[in-house]
Amino acid sequence: MAWDGRHLVDLDTLDRDDILGLIQRASVFRDRDEYIDKGGPLAGQVVGNLFLENSTRTRLSFVIASRRLGGGSLNLIGAFSSTSKGETLLDTARTVAAMGVHVLVIRCGEDGGPAAAAAALDIPVVNAGDGTSGHPTAGRLDAMALTRHLGGEDLDGRRIAIVGDVAHSRVARSNIQSLVTLGASVALVGPPELAPADMAADGIDVTEDLDGTLPGVDAVMMLRVQFERDASVGDNYADRYGLTTQRASLLPAHAPVMHPGPMNRGFEIDDDVADGPRSIVVEQVACGVAMRMAVLERLLS
Ligand code: CP
Numbered sequence: 183m184a185w186d187g188r189h190l191v192d193l194d195t196l197d198r199d200d201i202l203g204l205i206q207r208a209s210v211f212r213d214r215d216e217y218i219d220k221g222g223p224l225a226g227q228v229v230g231n232l233f234l235e236n237s238t239r240t241r242l243s244f245v246i247a248s249r250r251l252g253g254g255s256l257n258l259i260g261a262f263s264s265t266s267k268g269e270t271l272l273d274t275a276r277t278v279a280a281m282g283v284h285v286l287v288i289r290c291g292e293d294g295g296p297a298a299a300a301a302a303l304d305i306p307v308v309n310a311g312d313g314t315s316g317h318p319t320a321g322r323l324d325a326m327a328l329t330r331h332l333g334g335e336d337l338d339g340r341r342i343a344i345v346g347d348v349a350h351s352r353v354a355r356s357n358i359q360s361l362v363t364l365g366a367s368v369a370l371v372g373p374p375e376l377a378p379a380d381m382a383a384d385g386i387d388v389t390e391d392l393d394g395t396l397p398g399v400d401a402v403m404m405l406r407v408q409f410e411r412d413a414s415v416g417d418n419y420a421d422r423y424g425l426t427t428q429r430a431s432l433l434p435a436h437a438p439v440m441h442p443g444p445m446n447r448g449f450e451i452d453d454d455v456a457d458g459p460r461s462i463v464v465e466q467v468a469c470g471v472a473m474r475m476a477v478l479e480r481l482l483s
Contacts (some may be wrong), residue, residue, distance in 0.1 A: 189300040191309040193359040212472035222252025223483040230283030234260035247474035275299040306481040321356025323473040338365030345371040346405035396432040403440040
């Protein structure tokens, strides 16, 4: 194991055994689907959620994960914080830590913000998404949803397509790291401005050809185009890269459709596919709670 269990801020902190260990523990939580509540491993501990960018899934799943383990949570949202008066991320993190929280979960627009906080604080820090850099728990929860859906100990020999705005996606970066670490190969699919050729590496290839890719993959993960990060696409983007029912039928029968959310319905994914029998989008959310329980337990017990 590579992980010392102190912080979870970088993508390459976890090796194969660390990721599989978290998936195994999170699967226990997912299968039990119960509140431990009183006397749980987080009894008497408080998770500080510092979210300077918007979030539904990540923030709420850390709140409920903490409660399910018997702990509490403190929530600070960017728009209602003194960052709106110019306070820096680091001063905000120090301030929340000084109130006695036991772990700080940080989402921010600054690449490297959680790592800087981890270096400055003496409590554990979790990266809940920083800029376009990383979102470590997202990559692990998607690997968990995939291994549970496809079966097998890991993802050895599997091939996963990640489609759309890879360039701006911290979720995609986190997924690429965990998928390759678990033995999968990855096809990044999109126009060159969103899936740049220089992202190709060992086990990772880049293509513009979605229809030619789908028949050869074990899962497809659709990504939102991040217009708020100045992503721009041509007029024919949805025609070329939107996952329609017809296009999804090119997938092998066993291959699920994934999306980390939030979804642009009717743009990168059609309603019938998002809500159809191949979709494991809702299961990804449920795995998110379980994975965050496993991470909090490891950091705090
Ligand atoms: N996928 C993801 O991080 O979702 P939220 O922005 O809702 O947390």
